[in-house]
Amino acid sequence: MDVSTRIAVLASAGNHPDLPGPELLPTRLMRACAQVLPVTAAGISYFSGFHHRVPLGASDAQAVLAERLQFTVGEGPCLAAHFQDRAVLATADVMAQRWPAFHAELVMKTADRAILSLPIDNEDFGGNAAVDLYFAEPQPAITGGVLQDIQAATDVVGSLLAAHSGLVDGPSEQPVWLDTVAAQARSQVWIAMGLINIALRLGPVDSLAVLRSYAYSHDATVDEIAGIIAGGELGAEVLAD
The missing domain is CATH 3.30.450.40 (GAF domain)
Known part of the structure; x- marks a missing residue:
């Protein structure tokens, strides 16, 4: 075979x-x-x-x-x-x-x-x-x-x-x-980017860059931080600090 x-x-x-x-x-x-x-x-x-x-x-x-x-x-x-x-x-x-x-x-x-x-x-x-x-x-x-x-x-x-x-x-x-748990979890990143866009007035590229920087500096993955932001447990404005 x-x-x-x-x-x-x-x-x-x-x-x-x-x-x-x-x-x-x-x-x-x-x-x-x-x-x-x-x-x-x-x-x-x-x-x-x-x-x-x-x-x-x-x-x-x-x-x-x-x-x-x-x-x-x-x-x-x-x-x-x-x-x-x-x-x-x-x-x-x-x-x-x-x-x-x-x-x-x-x-x-x-x-x-x-x-x-x-x-x-x-x-x-x-x-x-x-x-x-x-x-x-x-x-x-x-x-x-x-x-x-x-x-x-x-x-x-x-x-x-x-x-x-x-x-x-x-x-x-x-x-x-594309209808899987993994794909749906990644969609939280796009939601978080939208919230960052509104809170910090950044474009998509810069919003993702800020999200990545915050995740990396906190020894977390982008998916983890995005889930917290999308769930309302972390305000997007915090990422400006």
């Missing part, structure tokens, strides 16, 4: 009674990738038309945290893969040099030491989705055969997500896999 078939079979809802819905297909796919490929974890994110990054699914809690750390710092291999529209291999040395803040957070809070980020090459996504593959080794040995397997994996991930987006079934405004 080839890599694509193994991932498709492992990601079927029947193999994941705890993840039955179509909106949880990204999580099932990332778990399958982590099982089939020589990686410790996997995650996938989607980029909206405003370049807002939305997590779709992850193989485990460590991959969830790694994505949130990268989003909080605002730099890293997944963002680079998206904007450059090409695969980015971030070894420990590369991360330390190109994204020192993210590298420091990653090493401190996870067991990940290297990341391979690949944009999903599928016309239905238009380059707006990317997969992060995590490695425990600082300098992972990715041979030609392994790279072929990884490419096959990302291809089948893109194909299955496109085929099960729900958009072909009716006039849905967004794919079904």
Whole structure:
């Protein structure tokens, strides 16, 4: 059984009674990738038309945290893969040099030491989705055969997500896999940005920058701080201090 078939079979809802819905297909796919490929974890994110990054699914809690750390710092291999529209291999040395803040957070809070980020090459996504593959080794040995397997994996991930987006079934405004807890949690960031915009009279870019700075200085993720602001437990004006 080839890599694509193994991932498709492992990601079927029947193999994941705890993840039955179509909106949880990204999580099932990332778990399958982590099982089939020589990686410790996997995650996938989607980029909206405003370049807002939305997590779709992850193989485990460590991959969830790694994505949130990268989003909080605002730099890293997944963002680079998206904007450059090409695969980015971030070894420990590369991360330390190109994204020192993210590298420091990653090493401190996870067991990940290297990341391979690949944009999903599928016309239905238009380059707006990317997969992060995590490695425990600082300098992972990715041979030609392994790279072929990884490419096959990302291809089948893109194909299955496109085929099960729900958009072909009716006039849905967004794919079904954007209706997840992770995606809804990230939407709190956009709400918090709006509140910061009103309180501090800042544009979207500056509002997100202020939110990131506050989260980073308080050893928290943007998602955590945004949830507190959106929930009314922290006034947006506090971020001006």
